[in-house]
Amino acid sequence: MIIRKSIEKEEIKEMPKVTFPGQIHIVNTPWEAEKAIAFLRNYSLLGIDSETRPSFNKGQIHKVALLQVASEKDCFLFRLNLLGLTVPIITLLETPHIIKVGLSLKDDFMMLHKRAPFEQHNCIELQDYVREFGITDKSLQKIYAILFEEKISKSQRLSNWEAEELSIPQQLYAATDAWACLKIYQLLEDIKSSGDFQSINEKKKEEESEDDNNI
Numbered sequence: 001m002i003i004r005k006s007i008e009k010e011e012i013k014e015m016p017k018v019t020f021p022g023q024i025h026i027v028n029t030p031w032e033a034e035k036a037i038a039f040l041r042n043y044s045l046l047g048i049d050s051e052t053r054p055s056f057n058k059g060q061i062h063k064v065a066l067l068q069v070a071s072e073k074d075c076f077l078f079r080l081n082l083l084g085l086t087v088p089i090i091t092l093l094e095t096p097h098i099i100k101v102g103l104s105l106k107d108d109f110m111m112l113h114k115r116a117p118f119e120q121h122n123c124i125e126l127q128d129y130v131r132e133f134g135i136t137d138k139s140l141q142k143i144y145a146i147l148f149e150e151k152i153s154k155s156q157r158l159s160n161w162e163a164e165e166l167s168i169p170q171q172l173y174a175a176t177d178a179w180a181c182l183k184i185y186q187l188l189e190d191i192k193s194s195g196d197f198q199s200i201n202e203k204k205k206e207e208e209s210e211d212d213n214n215i
Contacts, residue, residue: 018150020175047182064111065161068178075175134199
């Protein structure tokens with residue numbers, strides 16, 4: 001497999017749109033959170049992401065409002081602005097035998113730590129992980145487009161994540177981001193285990209070398 005180094009936004013616009021295909025669960029209360037975490041602890045690999053209400057006024061800062069945790073078929077949207085960062089959620093983030101995959105995790109955890117202290121374990125930062133495959137783009141949308149040739153919509157990014165009820169587009173956006181992190185990691189792990197991949201740069205070097213040898 002030839003893996004591209006980067007991709008332009010104009011090319012992504014022409015790609016088919018992808019959304020999370022599974023079941024979305026809204027978690028509003030500590031009791032619901034406890035049940036959700038009990039379900040998620042059965043998995044060894046999960047995708048994670050978070051959302052914070054955007055601030056349009058100088059000096060106004062909001063706490064993280066949503067934590068998304070996804071398996072391949074289910075995504076739980078923990079409404080932290082309603083239930084807080086409860087002990088079961090913290091336990092999941094601290095559990096060492098469950099791999100948590102995300103993008104820009106440093107920022108996510110910085111915001112989560114403002115809600116409660118904890119020590120996250122066994123977390124994979126995709127921005128670092130993809131460099132091993134020659135990918136230099138940093139955004140989730142671009143990395144996903146390089147690997148799957150599909151577009152993740154970012155239209156809901158600046159919506160109100162503390163709204164009384166999350167709209168269907170908000171739910172799909174939030175679930176898709178967490179699930180996409182999981183899918184990217186799974187694909188790259190499969191590619192790595194097969195050893196059958198090259199970056200565009202490596203391919204070019206090979207072709208240039210062959211041209212030199214043919215002179």
